[in-house]
Amino acid sequence: MNQQYRYRRPEPTRTGPRRSFASTYDHPGPGSSAERAPNAPSGGGRIDGVIANAVDLGYRVIEEQLQQGQQAARQLRQGSFSSRAIESDINALIDSLSRVTKGAIDAWAELLSAAGRGDPVSRAGSNGGVAFSIQVKSGRPAQVTLDLRPPPGRFVPVIAELKSATPGGRPFTGAEFAMSPDGERGVLAITVPDDLAPGVYSGDILESVTKQFGGTVSVRVDP
């Protein structure tokens, strides 16, 4: 046999193993489809190398971007929890608790932990903190916002009256602090009269003896 016509294995075009996604479906890899017969079908489970590479790269890019977006969202959300979010979450909680129908509903929400100061109310909290509950009696939806800022020393809170935000509106006198029946905690009791005009009522909380400022409370009564 003439040496010139001896059969030889063609030189492989690649120099290493294929480990890319493109080889998953047993196609020849990027750039090699041009070597196929011009009219060779690309179906039958085989995926063109360029196409597989495009999709593989595409998913990598978009998934990376989505991961970065999720991370940024997580960080932003964690950051916002330290400020506005807590306040709005508490308000939302109180709002949901105070949406009652006709009849009395006792809604309990622990609002605050602060340093205890040796009076009957402040001693009631765990770890020496101040623990309050809110009890709402209302025939209509009502939202209560309590911003408690106990002054140093003794703190037995009182509320004089809540002024109406509507000019000339009748003040609301149905808010008072008391002790719970078991004497364990303070209670802010809100009783909304049926004839009270809808609107927002707000006022200061004072220390009963020294009259020092101890926070604010507001009640929004819906029609």
Add this chain to the structure above:
Amino acid sequence: MSESIRDLDLGASEPRSRAPPGSYRCDPLATLAGGEERTADATAPDRTTSDATTGPRTPSLVAEMLREYGAAIRTEMKHYLPSGAPKAHLYDMVGDYPARGGKMMRPSICIATARAFGASLEDAIGSAVAIELMHNAILVHDDIQDGSTIRRGAPTLHELHGVPLAINAGDALFLLSLRPLLDNSDRIGPALCERVLRETEQMAWESAEGQAMELGWRRDNCVDLTESDYLLMALKKTAWLGVIYPTRVGALIGMRNDRNLDRFNRFGFFLGVAFQIQDDLLNLVADPRYGKELDGDLFEGKRTLMLIHALKTASASERVHLTELLARPRDRRDAEDVAWMREVLQKCGSIEYARRFAHGLAGAALYECGGIVEALPASRDKTFLQSLATWVFERV
């Protein structure tokens, strides 16, 4: 060309295919070469434009609905285009690009997504108008940054009026786009209105970042870019405004919540980048319907997927010359230089490579779209969204 649009094969005759990406074939350039113009069939919205010998193709519904929604958007947009003074120096220019037409693809995608998820046309039309105005604003600035001379078949705004006035008109268009978003509050409520505005802000940032990447590559004559670099740039520059934002906003309006919006990023990314690559391919084809300057991207030295591929695969001497040509300012690349660049792209198989790359991305878009719409009831809007991945290659 070994394939043509007549060979378009979605891998199955079902309207929605969950087949693996890349399981269909079509040829964008063959469509143009044939100059084929499809006729819409209003009586059979879900019918595909196929005949017995060619197999299924993109439903004519896409063209139909683009016309239908486009007309509604144009009517609504007119209410927002000011007509007072300063007329010649501002408001005539502001209304110029919107009056030139355009496919209305972006706002129509928003409306179709919203409607597919249960909203009414009226709920989505404001956001759609905003998207079209934003798109036009960006086009005005893009044309200046790219030094483009033709837009939608006529001279670009800065060619007609000079760069300073065109920049100002672009700024005004962007401001104008905020108005329908603010007016949304009455229709969709303040909370959803604010959510859409937040989406708008994110989209604007993404677009600015994408544009910065592309302009920076040109200024610094970057020639070692990877395909991943290109995909990231196209994601930000094109896909966000083109598809991701319209679908996310449409879904927000339709669903009235923001659950699981990431899936729209995937669909929008694949469709948007396929659209961009096809747009770059069309730039190499002389067709008056395309409305842009032939070879404009090569004159501009734009880093297209074709150019990135050619820079990787060209011979050493070709690469050196390509790099030298790309380093020149636009006005120092003449027709002869551009003809040589085209020749290199052709020789390296870069055009064919980009065409197949785009098909792969469109296949993935089709796949992702299936996941989004599979639980939705049958509707024209659902079919429209499913058909976009193939329509990308038939449009001009």
